[in-house]
Amino acid sequence: MKIISFVRVFIVAAFIAWPAFPADQKLKSELKFKTRDLEKVQSELKKKEQETQKIMQESMELSNEMSRNKLKMNDVQLTIENTGLQTKEVQNRIAKTKNEKDNLTKRYFEQSQNICHLSAQYYLVSAVMGNSNPVPVYMRQVIRGQNKTHQNLKQEKSQTEYEFDELIQTQNSLQEEYQRQRKVLEKLKSSYSQQTDLLKKKETKRQIIEQELKDLKQTAQELTSMIDLLRTKEKQASEDSAKQRIAKQTSGQSPVLSHSLSWPVQGVVIEKFGKHNHPEFGTPYTSNGIRIKLGQEASVKSVSGGRVLFAGNFLSFGAMILVEHPGDWYSVYGHLGSLGVIKGQELTEGQTVGTSGLNEKGNQEVYFELRFYGKPVDPLPWLKD
Numbered sequence: 001m002k003i004i005s006f007v008r009v010f011i012v013a014a015f016i017a018w019p020a021f022p023a024d025q026k027l028k029s030e031l032k033f034k035t036r037d038l039e040k041v042q043s044e045l046k047k048k049e050q051e052t053q054k055i056m057q058e059s060m061e062l063s064n065e066m067s068r069n070k071l072k073m074n075d076v077q078l079t080i081e082n083t084g085l086q087t088k089e090v091q092n093r094i095a096k097t098k099n100e101k102d103n104l105t106k107r108y109f110e111q112s113q114n115i116c117h118l119s120a121q122y123y124l125v126s127a128v129m130g131n132s133n134p135v136p137v138y139m140r141q142v143i144r145g146q147n148k149t150h151q152n153l154k155q156e157k158s159q160t161e162y163e164f165d166e167l168i169q170t171q172n173s174l175q176e177e178y179q180r181q182r183k184v185l186e187k188l189k190s191s192y193s194q195q196t197d198l199l200k201k202k203e204t205k206r207q208i209i210e211q212e213l214k215d216l217k218q219t220a221q222e223l224t225s226m227i228d229l230l231r232t233k234e235k236q237a238s239e240d241s242a243k244q245r246i247a248k249q250t251s252g253q254s255p256v257l258s259h260s261l262s263w264p265v266q267g268v269v270i271e272k273f274g275k276h277n278h279p280e281f282g283t284p285y286t287s288n289g290i291r292i293k294l295g296q297e298a299s300v301k302s303v304s305g306g307r308v309l310f311a312g313n314f315l316s317f318g319a320m321i322l323v324e325h326p327g328d329w330y331s332v333y334g335h336l337g338s339l340g341v342i343k344g345q346e347l348t349e350g351q352t353v354g355t356s357g358l359n360e361k362g363n364q365e366v367y368f369e370l371r372f373y374g375k376p377v378d379p380l381p382w383l384k385d
Helices: 005-016 025-129 134-251
Strands: 268-271 274-277 284-287 290-294 299-301 306-313 319-325 329-339 352-358 364-372 375-377
Touching: 025 134, 306 329, 319 352
Parallel strands: none
Antiparallel strands: 268 290, 274 284, 290 364, 299 352, 306 319, 319 329, 329 352, 329 364, 352 364, 364 375
16 A cells, blocks of 8 residues: 555554543543533533522512502502592581581571561551551561572572582592592502512522522532542543553563464455555655455454444544453554444454455455554564464
8 A cells, every 4th residue: 555654654643642541440430420410510500590690680670660569559648648638628518518508598498487477467467557558668678678688598508509519529539539549559559569479489589599509509619629639530540550551561561462362354464563665655654553465355353352442434544443452452453445343332352343445456455453551562473373
C-alpha cells in the first residue's frame, strides 16, 4: 500500500491518543455517575429558581391587585358611610315634614269645621236679620277670610305632602344604594380574603422552594467537592497506572505467553513490524504492526477473548477494530472490507470481527497490531508458529 512516512507518523500519533487501559474503572464509573447526578441537581436548581421567580412575580402582581382592591373597599366604605349619613338626614327631614303635614292636616280639618259652623250661623242670622244687616255683612267678611285661610292651608298642605313623598322616594333610593354598596363591599372583601389566602399559599410555597433550593445548592456543593476529589483520585490513579505501565514496559514483562495467540487470518506477511523505507519514495517510516496478504477474501478473527473498544473507520486504517484484552493489552485489525462487531461487544477467541479488504493493487489484505501496556510490540513472536 502507498502509505508514505508522514501519514505513518500521523497515524501513530493518533493511535497514541486512543484511551489507555483505565487506571481504576470503579473511580471512572463513580465519577461518571456523580457527574450525572450533579447535572440533574443543576437542572433541578434551574427549574426551582425559575419557579421561584415565577411565584415572586405572581405574588407581586397579586399584592398590587390587593392594594387596588383595598383602595376600592375604602372608597366603597366611604360611600356607604356617606349614604348612611344622607339617609339619616332625610329620615330627620321626613319626621319633621310628617309633623308639619299632620299639623297642617289637623289645622285644615279644624278650619273646614270652623267655616262650616260660621256658614251655618250666617244663614241663620241672615234669615232673621236680613242680608243687609251689619251682622250678616260682618259674618260674610269673616267667612271670606276663613275661606282664604283655608285655601292657603290646603295649598301648604299639598306642598308639604308633595315634599313628604319626595323625601320618602329619596329615602328609598338611598336605602337601595346603601344595600347595593354593601353587596359590592362584601364581594370586594370576599375577593380580598381569597387573594390573602392565595398570597399566603404562594408565600408558603416560595419558602418551601427556597428551602429546596438551599438543599439542592448544598447537594450541588457536596457533589462538586466529591467530583473534585474523585478527579484528583482518578488523576492520581492514572498517574500510578501510567507509572506501572512504564515499569511493565521497561521490565520486559508481557501479558501473554510467546507464540500463544491465534492468527487473525492465514496469509503471507508482506510488511513486518518496525522501521522501513518506502519502496517508491524511499521515505523512512515505522510500522507498528504487520500487513498480511491473502489469496482471497477471508474472515478476520479475534486472537483472544476481549471487548471491542472501537469499530469504525479510522484515518488510513480504513475500517478498523480495536479490542481490549484482560491484562492491559490490545489487538488492532485494520484495512478491513467489512465490520462484524460493534463497540462494547464482548468477544471470545476465534470470533469473527470482520472480513479482509482490498489494497490499492486490488489484493486482499489485513493490517494487524498488538500493544502491551499501551506500547506497540512485534506481533510475530506472540503468534503461533
